[in-house]
Amino acid sequence: MDKEPKQEEATVNKDNSVKTLLIVGLILTLIAGAAGWFLSLWVSQEIRQTSGASKDSSIAIPASKIMADTHTVVLPPLVTNMASPEKAWIRVEIALIVKSGETISSTEVANISSDFLAFLRQITIDQVKGPSGLMHLRSDLFDRAKIRSGDKISNILISNLVIEQ
16 A cells, blocks of 8 residues: 555656656747747847948948049950850950049950950850859959059949850
8 A cells, every 4th residue: 555655645746747857848939939930039029220321331431422523434345265165255345434533555455355355265154153253254354454453443243244155
């Protein structure tokens, strides 16, 4: 008979420990949910504040003023074969954005154009594939234009890019 009360006490203790564990788990889950909800409210307010500030700063400078300070030089289309594969060729149309107050001579434009052509002969199709490849191509061409012009170029625009294998 002594064994029966001990078994009842053991089952009661097990039931109590399971209930305690469930209650603690439920409380922790509610705390985590509330913390996540408050964090989402705080982050959404921060996003609204920063997006409002960026809109105000972009409106402050009109586009006509930006375009009035610079001028564009359109290069003739560049057509050349690529390094790899052998039968691949590339055709690029590029415009140079010259900084305000700067002028660029036709000799500098010809030097930039020939430098672009030499660079395009050295690249492979794999280097130009995808959006990141196009960004790298644009960055490399922009760096070459800045060096050749003596830092007179503020940007380049690639208007057309055709690659054929």
